[in-house]
Amino acid sequence: MKIKDNTKHILIKFLDYLKEGIIVVDGDKNIEFINSYASSFFKENPVGKHFTEVVKDSYLYSLISYEDKKDRKVEVEIEDKKYLVNIYYIENKKIIHLQDITPFEVYKQAKKDFVSNVSHELKTPISVLKSVMETLETEQDPHMIKKFIEMAQKRINQMDNLVQDLLILAKLESKEEKIQKQAVKIHQLIDSIFEDLRHLTEEKNVKLYNETPDNYTVYVDEQKFIIALKNLVENAIKYNKTEGLVKVYSYQQDNSDIIVVEDTGIGIPKESIPLIFERFYRVDKSRSRNIGGTGLGLSIVKHIIEAHKGKVWVESQYGTGSKFYIKLPVEKI
Ligand SMILES: Nc1ncnc2c1ncn2[C@@H]1O[C@H](COP(=O)(O)OP(=O)(O)OP(=O)(O)O)[C@@H](O)[C@H]1O
Ligand SMILES: [Mg+2]
Structure with a gap:
């Protein structure tokens, strides 16, 4: 292959743009070239140095020291990441090409x-x-x-x-x-959710309070927003105590609409708070399953609110109750 000198220079620059590592080792195992991405695998600038002095990771160390002159493909873990490594022998050089496949593995x-x-x-x-x-x-x-x-x-x-x-x-x-936003009066919407879920309140005589202002309007995809709020109110009833209360209210703060679903229920242990929006997560699996829950409700809520460019989070006191917050950017259409 014929190549002009200035094209070589551009190709070398291009290798620095790659989100993949390239390492070239000579016959004596000195590092001859690395691209920018590969620099994180070394203690210092390794070019011109013997690999034993500069390689940080033991897997990479063995990849370089191993010598059977056969092109090969292996998967290795380096510093919590998984890499697909291609090894090529060209003339007397060994070329190591590393691709981060961690996201694929996580998926x-x-x-x-x-x-x-x-x-x-x-x-x-x-x-x-x-x-x-x-x-x-x-x-x-x-x-x-x-x-x-x-x-x-x-x-x-x-x-x-x-x-x-x-x-x-x-x-x-x-x-x-797609999210299709329209002006929705939140008070009426909460009333209809309460009506749909009224039957769940009977067993423990849970009381529902709609404290949202009468004409409070939010801009949301109505059908999806109902699913999200219904899940929060349903949880507030299901995980409540006898004679417990559920309150829904809303207000504006820093150019956002805040909607709060508050209960006086069993609360959520501190260590579970970061996990409850994960699919299938339940604080107490056997009890939740008895109640009929599968642990998907809150992950659906999160999906819907994030699709509205909003946020949802919880503050809870174990044994006392929980407050689920929805924050939506205020917008007019
Ligand atoms: N208001 C709440 N008070 C106390 N615990 C709660 C509350 N809301 C959710 N949780 C805890 O978080 C877990 C996850 O809730 P999520 O709504 O995702 O699932 P679920 O209610 O178990 O099942 P479902 O898929 O039917 O909603 C629940 O199992 C429960 O342990
Ligand atoms: Mg639920």
């Missing part, structure tokens, strides 16, 4: 975790349904039959909720779903 792991979580969530209701069916085949007592049917219904609802939540998440994640 692969998330996908694996997701499938195993969904399967796990389906396993319990399916096995309960199986044994209910078996029992119903022989059960004669009408009272027991009614009890078993109720048990089956509860599990079917649980699976239905999971599938609904998964569909909402899938829709939110597909980029086709």
Whole structure:
């Protein structure tokens, strides 16, 4: 291949733009060239020095010292990152090309975790349904039959909720779903959410208070915003105490609309606070599953609010109650 001298200079500059590491080692194992990206693998400027003096990481050390003159591809971990490493031998030089594949690995792991979580969530209701069916085949007592049917219904609802939540998440994640904002009166919206969820308040006699101002308007995608607020109010009821209170209020602050869903419930332990917006996370798995939760609600809330360029967070006192905040940039359309 023929190449002009000034083109060589441009190619070398180009190698510095790459978000991949290139290291050239000569036959005596002296470092002959590195691009900018690869400099983080060395203690100091390594060019002209023997690799044993300058290489920081033991994996890279062995990659350079290993000598079988065969081109190869390996995966290695260097300082918490995973790299795909291509090794080429050209003339008497060894060329090491490192690509950071950490994001891909994280994605692969998330996908694996997701499938195993969904399967796990389906396993319990399916096995309960199986044994209910078996029992119903022989059960004669009408009272027991009614009890078993109720048990089956509860599990079917649980699976239905999971599938609904998964569909909402899938829709939110597909980029086709656009946020369509319109002016929405928050007071009326909260009233209708309270009506939908009123039946959940009966068991513990939880009281709901809509303290949002009458004409308070926010600019949101109404359908999606209802899903988000409904999840927060539902949690505030579900994780409340007997005779507990749920209050929703709103105000403006620093050019943002703040909406707060406050409860006097069981609260969230400090160590769980950073985790509760993660998919499938529940503070107390067995209790939550009994209540029917799958741990997807808050990750849906986060998705929806972030799609509105907003933020959602929680302040909570374990044993006393929680306040979930939604912050939306004020905008007019
Ligand atoms: N208001 C609250 N008070 C106390 N704990 C809460 C509250 N809201 C959420 N949590 C905790 O955070 C966890 C995650 O909530 P999330 O809404 O994501 O899932 P879930 O309610 O268990 O299931 P679902 O998918 O049906 O909403 C809950 O399991 C619960 O432990
Ligand atoms: Mg929930």
